[in-house]
Amino acid sequence: MCAVRKKKPRNMYDVIEINSKNASTYYNRGNTKIYLEDYRGAIEDYSKAIEINPEYASAYNNRGNAKRDLKDYQGAIEDYSKAIEIDPENAFAYCDRGSAKRELNDYNGAIEDCSRAIEIDPEYTLAYCNRGMAKRKIGDFEGANQDMNMYNYLHDA
Structure with a gap:
């Protein structure tokens, strides 16, 4: 019997390639980009996570943090407000x-x-x-x- 070999992920990009419908994967990569101070890249990843799961409060909150770090305070407030709307606590x-x-x-x-x-x-x-x-x-x-x-x-x- 032949076994099907799955591609083993080496990094977050491979994980996304294997499972591009997983909001958490984009969210986690966004967190990594925040750590690396790639705020625009983080915003892209959080936006993709939100596209997949529009109720992902933490993704809105962290996208707001990235916008705040880029001094887009009004955009950050909008994202924080959406996170609060989803999760009032x-x-x-x-x-x-x-x-x-x-x-x-x-x-x-x-x-x-x-x-x-x-x-x-x-x-x-x-x-x-x-x-x-x-x-x-x-x-x-x-x-x-x-x-x-x-x-x-x-x-x-």
Whole structure:
């Protein structure tokens, strides 16, 4: 009896060639491209993952991160908002959207989003840091100090 030999993947490109309908494969390659600072390539891969699975909240969130890294803050906010629409308990998406809003000087929007992230995950250190920076920008120095103290407390724990 003859056995059919399957091509053994050597890298992510081979995996995609073998199974081009798997959204997770594109998502994982997008994560690798983010790590390599190939943000445009990451956006392409996350977009392909979303095309295959339009309900892939993490792909929207990470595509938003790539857009944010390219300083496309409005595009990032749109992706974070879609991730939140799909998964309303996604603390990362709220915090990331807050960070992008802060970059656009929407400090109150940033505070609101980071506060929601903290409601979802009270130990999410980055949300305290981002909210503290936004509070400082609107002159709420006491609130900013409280958030930064909480960030340091949780970060050191």
